[in-house]
Amino acid sequence: MTGPRRPRAAASASLMLLAALSLSACTAADAGTEPTSGAAVAPQTVTVLAAASLTDVFTEIADDFEAAHPGVKVSLSFAGSSTLAEQVLEGAPADVLATANGATMAQVADQIGTDPQIFATNTLTIAVPSGDPAGIGGLADLTRDDVRLVVCAPQVPCGAATQKVADAEGVTLSPVSEESNVTDVLGKVASGEADAGIVYVTDLARADGVEQVALDGADAAVNLYPITSLPGGDGRPTSLADAFVQAVLSDAGQAVLARAGFGAP
Amino acid sequence: MLPRRLVPLAAIGALLVLIPLIALASRVDWASFWPLVTSEASLASLLLSLRTATIAAALCLLLGVPLGVALHRARFRGASFARAVVLAPLVLPPVVGGLALLYAFGRRGLLGGTLEAFGVEIAFTTAAVVMAQTFVALPFMVLAVESALSSRTGRHEAIAATLGARPWTVFRRVTLPALGPALATGTVLAFARAVGEFGATLTFAGSLQGVTRTAPLEIYLAREADPGAAVALGVVLVVVAIVVVGATFRRAAAG
Numbered sequence: 001m002t003g004p005r006r007p008r009a010a011a012s013a014s015l016m017l018l019a020a021l022s023l024s025a026c027t028a029a030d031a032g033t034e035p036t037s038g039a040a041v042a043p044q045t046v047t048v049l050a051a052a053s054l055t056d057v058f059t060e061i062a063d064d065f066e067a068a069h070p071g072v073k074v075s076l077s078f079a080g081s082s083t084l085a086e087q088v089l090e091g092a093p094a095d096v097l098a099t100a101n102g103a104t105m106a107q108v109a110d111q112i113g114t115d116p117q118i119f120a121t122n123t124l125t126i127a128v129p130s131g132d133p134a135g136i137g138g139l140a141d142l143t144r145d146d147v148r149l150v151v152c153a154p155q156v157p158c159g160a161a162t163q164k165v166a167d168a169e170g171v172t173l174s175p176v177s178e179e180s181n182v183t184d185v186l187g188k189v190a191s192g193e194a195d196a197g198i199v200y201v202t203d204l205a206r207a208d209g210v211e212q213v214a215l216d217g218a219d220a221a222v223n224l225y226p227i228t229s230l231p232g233g234d235g236r237p238t239s240l241a242d243a244f245v246q247a248v249l250s251d252a253g254q255a256v257l258a259r260a261g262f263g264a265p
Numbered sequence: 266m267l268p269r270r271l272v273p274l275a276a277i278g279a280l281l282v283l284i285p286l287i288a289l290a291s292r293v294d295w296a297s298f299w300p301l302v303t304s305e306a307s308l309a310s311l312l313l314s315l316r317t318a319t320i321a322a323a324l325c326l327l328l329g330v331p332l333g334v335a336l337h338r339a340r341f342r343g344a345s346f347a348r349a350v351v352l353a354p355l356v357l358p359p360v361v362g363g364l365a366l367l368y369a370f371g372r373r374g375l376l377g378g379t380l381e382a383f384g385v386e387i388a389f390t391t392a393a394v395v396m397a398q399t400f401v402a403l404p405f406m407v408l409a410v411e412s413a414l415s416s417r418t419g420r421h422e423a424i425a426a427t428l429g430a431r432p433w434t435v436f437r438r439v440t441l442p443a444l445g446p447a448l449a450t451g452t453v454l455a456f457a458r459a460v461g462e463f464g465a466t467l468t469f470a471g472s473l474q475g476v477t478r479t480a481p482l483e484i485y486l487a488r489e490a491d492p493g494a495a496v497a498l499g500v501v502l503v504v505v506a507i508v509v510v511g512a513t514f515r516r517a518a519a520g
Contacts, residue, residue, distance in 0.1 A: 180486050184467065
């Protein structure tokens with residue numbers, strides 16, 4: 001910046017103005033996704049909120065979607081499913097929502113009236129540090145006194161699923177830590193702090209420093225991934241939002257999901 | 266007198282802090298507030314937080330005072346660099362602090378093998394929580410001690426020395442009493458920072474009820490299943506923070 005020096009008050013005021021302008025620019029971009037604005041040259045944007053476990057696959061599907069729809073930009077935002085649901089219900093401008101569990105999606109669907117569809121499934125497995133230093137052979141080994149086990153807390157979806165599998169197999173787990181998300185479970189296993197953790201197959205597929213051990217009874221808790229387009233300002237989803245949902249459900253989208261370890265709906 | 270042109274900006278600044286806190290309070294379901302904050306999980310986390318933060322504040326007092334004095338007296342080359350390093354946890358992203366602790370004291374960390382040989386395992390224990398809290402809170406004590414020392418001329422210490430007092434006696438009888446108010450402020454701020462510690466605990470200590478799940482971790486977890494409980498517990502922490510910092514400032518204003 002080579003402009004004349006201004007008093008500090010003016011500088012901070014212009015900073016706030018700039019912030020306000022960029023905020024309204026976002027809104028304008030969202031309005032641009034309406035099919036009526038055909039004359040506008042501004043790029044159209046589809047804002048997609050997706051569960052963190054979908055990071056890799058949705059990035060790939062979004063790239064393909066952008067290639068197939070010139071002039072369209074897919075804006076991706078990844079976080080925990082409940083965080084995303086909270087954001088949508090608090091009015092975050094979003095066109096598509098994909099969560100990692102049905103209950104969270106049902107909460108959103110009930111309040112704003114959408115029709116979610118299941119697009120993928122996922123099952124649990126055991127993660128151990130590379131080389132499996134504690135010699136974990138399966139679920140029974142996780143109850144050994146000398147094994148430091150880390151799981152998701154029962155309050156979060158992966159923890160509820162873990163509980164379900166343990167109950168189905170008649171096993172009582174006594175973890176040294178109950179984490180709030182899979183990433184923290186994986187982190188503690190990969191760093192060797194924990195001897196074993198319970199995570200989803202797809203989480204393990206994209207982690208370094210960990211190996212997979214099959215989890216007996218994993219079929220007791222198959223996780224469903226729902227997706228939905230969200231109503232915009234006029235109360236209806238944009239056609240681009242619907243198109244993105246269809247892209248995820250399409251054969252090409254399903255192939256990307258399958259490569260990452262997700263099961264078919 | 267407050268210059269008039271500062272008034273609007275001061276007001277915006279105040280509102281930026283005030284409005285979110287009011288918004289938080291507005292979401293509390295006051296009818297169920299008491300049951301929510303006295304549930305087993307909430308109480309366990311609050312008691313653990315108070316216990317660990319008290320120990321952490323005491324450790325900050327024990328370690329931070331000598332460190333603050335040492336940094337104040339340091340006259341070697343790179344002394345200001347050493348000061349910056351000691352104060353770094355103040356501005357580090359919390360998760361970075363947690364990773365640093367993990368890489369130092371974790372099982373495969375720098376000292377982990379040595380510690381394990383002595384039968385000491387830190388991760389997933391309450392000790393790990395205290396270490397994380399002390400790590401992030403220590404700079405508050407160091408800063409309090411340093412700035413208090415900087416405002417002293419050192420004349421009294423010099424006089425005591427000419428009267429034949431040894432350095433330890435001078436420190437104990439002259440410097441330490443004069444530092445009293447600063448130590449109180451530093452301890453209280455360190456305690457408040459320890460109560461609010463989140464990221465380093467999450468990364469380094471884990472999260473198990475009654476062992477490592479402090480109130481901030483319980484809030485983070487409760488958000489998933491019971492947002493009402495998260496808000497209620499959050500308000501309790503806001504009140505603790507305001508009371509603690511308020512007590513400090515009243516003391517500072519009076520002193």
